[in-house]
Amino acid sequence: MLKEYMVIAAKSVLAHKIRALLTTLxxxxxxxxxxxxxxxxxxxxxxxxxxxxxxGSNLIFIxxxxxxxxxxxxxxxxxxxxxxxxxxxxMVSGNATYNVEGKDVIVSxxxxxxxxxxxxxxxxxxxxxxxxxxxxxxxxxAVLGSKIGNLLFPNQEIIGNTIxxxxxxxxxxxxxxxxxxxxxxxxxxxxxxxxxxxRSLYPSFVRNKTYYVAAESEExxxxxxxxxxxxxxxxxxxxxxxxxxxxxxxxxxxxTLMGLLTTLLSGIAxxxxxxxGIGIMNIMLVTVRxxxxxxxxxxxxxxxxxxxLIQFLIEAIIITTLGGILGLFVSYLGAMAITxxxxxxxxxxxxxxxxxxxxxxxxxxxxxxxxxxxxxKLEPVDAxxxx
Amino acid sequence: MIELQxxxxxxxxxxTIVMALDGVSITINEGEFVAIVGPSGSGKSTLMNVIGCLxxxxxxxxxxxxxxxxxxxxxxxxxxxxQQIGFIFQQFNLLPNFTAIExxxxxxxxxxxxxxxxxxxxxxxxxxxxxxxxxxHKPTELSGGQQQRxxxxxxxxxxxxxxLADEPTGALDTKTGSEVLTMLKELNQSGKTVVIITHxxxxxxxxxxMITLKDGKVDSDVxxxxxxx
Numbered sequence: 001m002l003k004e005y006m007v008i009a010a011k012s013v014l015a016h017k018i019r020a021l022l023t024t025l026x027x028x029x030x031x032x033x034x035x036x037x038x039x040x041x042x043x044x045x046x047x048x049x050x051x052x053x054x055x056g057s058n059l060i061f062i063x064x065x066x067x068x069x070x071x072x073x074x075x076x077x078x079x080x081x082x083x084x085x086x087x088x089x090x091m092v093s094g095n096a097t098y099n100v101e102g103k104d105v106i107v108s109x110x111x112x113x114x115x116x117x118x119x120x121x122x123x124x125x126x127x128x129x130x131x132x133x134x135x136x137x138x139x140x141x142a143v144l145g146s147k148i149g150n151l152l153f154p155n156q157e158i159i160g161n162t163i164x165x166x167x168x169x170x171x172x173x174x175x176x177x178x179x180x181x182x183x184x185x186x187x188x189x190x191x192x193x194x195x196x197x198x199r200s201l202y203p204s205f206v207r208n209k210t211y212y213v214a215a216e217s218e219e220x221x222x223x224x225x226x227x228x229x230x231x232x233x234x235x236x237x238x239x240x241x242x243x244x245x246x247x248x249x250x251x252x253x254x255x256t257l258m259g260l261l262t263t264l265l266s267g268i269a270x271x272x273x274x275x276x277g278i279g280i281m282n283i284m285l286v287t288v289r290x291x292x293x294x295x296x297x298x299x300x301x302x303x304x305x306x307x308x309l310i311q312f313l314i315e316a317i318i319i320t321t322l323g324g325i326l327g328l329f330v331s332y333l334g335a336m337a338i339t340x341x342x343x344x345x346x347x348x349x350x351x352x353x354x355x356x357x358x359x360x361x362x363x364x365x366x367x368x369x370x371x372x373x374x375x376x377k378l379e380p381v382d383a384x385x386x387x
Numbered sequence: 388m389i390e391l392q393x394x395x396x397x398x399x400x401x402x403t404i405v406m407a408l409d410g411v412s413i414t415i416n417e418g419e420f421v422a423i424v425g426p427s428g429s430g431k432s433t434l435m436n437v438i439g440c441l442x443x444x445x446x447x448x449x450x451x452x453x454x455x456x457x458x459x460x461x462x463x464x465x466x467x468x469x470q471q472i473g474f475i476f477q478q479f480n481l482l483p484n485f486t487a488i489e490x491x492x493x494x495x496x497x498x499x500x501x502x503x504x505x506x507x508x509x510x511x512x513x514x515x516x517x518x519x520x521x522x523x524h525k526p527t528e529l530s531g532g533q534q535q536r537x538x539x540x541x542x543x544x545x546x547x548x549x550x551l552a553d554e555p556t557g558a559l560d561t562k563t564g565s566e567v568l569t570m571l572k573e574l575n576q577s578g579k580t581v582v583i584i585t586h587x588x589x590x591x592x593x594x595x596x597m598i599t600l601k602d603g604k605v606d607s608d609v610x611x612x613x614x615x616x
Binding site: 306 | 462466476496
């Protein structure tokens, strides 16, 4: 019997091809936008997670407001063994402005120690990072982010060149490979100099201290954080003078945020699915009216109410499923376009596909049931008399 | 076969109640060839709906083939129509998007007959009505007479005991109408009870019994010659 219903539905859809296509347009747009947004959200989440993971998943950030100057300069070094710290570096940040072809370019200056490259997983595209010797002997060296060399020294050898920071000349000893942008800003527009130079160049930042700490492993990160907390709670006059969070926590927050955003956007997109469903209900009601005579004939010749109901319900489901499949197709094209035009890799997941098909079928059922039930309730005498 | 006793049918038209059937008692036996005639408004369409179980009487009793109609649910009436009655309509009432054979198979589908059996039976019936070479044509590709023959084949699909024809020649020219009547007569001779509703005396006189309705009542019930065309 199901086969007959399918044949009947297919015939009536094919008899009004343009109408069927226009009817499904709402579902097509709805399904396409839901799938696309879901996939985009997932891709963005993966992208962010990968970026953070590339910096290092055993990373801890500490921000201390040391108004009283109670913290020992080497406090992290002092608790290194006790807290199972693999490496740590303070970071003093500032800005420097350079004039490039008449335009001002702002570059971030970061004062760090020799451990920073290891902690932040920096890889060098040429030269070397700041060394222990540079730190101890206060050598004025600089390491550039990947975009800076081309900006300040176009068509020149970068290594060995001199860069001025607040009027002080630094010899460039290395360049960091491209890293992209993350929550700490555009990594490729950063210049790294030895810690002590930064301290004297940007004295206003000295009270507000930022530290990068690498725990020995991802598993011991909580232990390390607890030990650091214990130390800071004892040393600092008040506990609200510092904030500490791990890479994993940031990742978690970011993931939750992105997930929320994706859900929200998909939710908005799914409104169009509902609008599409109402369109289908409308057309199905028109169809039922137009086919009153057909319904009358079928009933006169022995169709039960349920059989008429199922016939029209299947028709609605076929239309919405068709819309779902076309919408899927459109979203594939959209994903391909986005992948081709941006450096964003959008992959349509199976969940999105299954969900959208389930969506379109449910829309057929929800919005088809009323017209179908209207059809099934027609009295054969009235329906036969209908012109 | 068909026993109507004091059947009444009331309709509400606005504020007034119309008595479309006002106490009709008719008995039609198996194998009869009957015409129900009357001017428009006499109640013959209503009577046809009641006999065809498309509508139920407001009052009185109707027994069809030992089945008391009236206390049945819509779906059960659908089954009774499907099994007991073969309908032939003035406007043919074929489904326009379906071929002749699909139209003939439709009542068998609702009778849950298997697809292969359905097809076999439909082919046989279409051959019988002389449309063996037109089985896969749609109604719009057929002449009026051919369409009415498709609907006769459809009426015979589930081997009903009664053929109920509502103005079967109304939309046809005299010659094709006459051919259709001959087919109905042959069906009657093969044992079917045939009831024709018509306002055409020529048609009525070719049956064996003529029941005349007037104002919702039986005006006369006479034997007629069953003359040939």
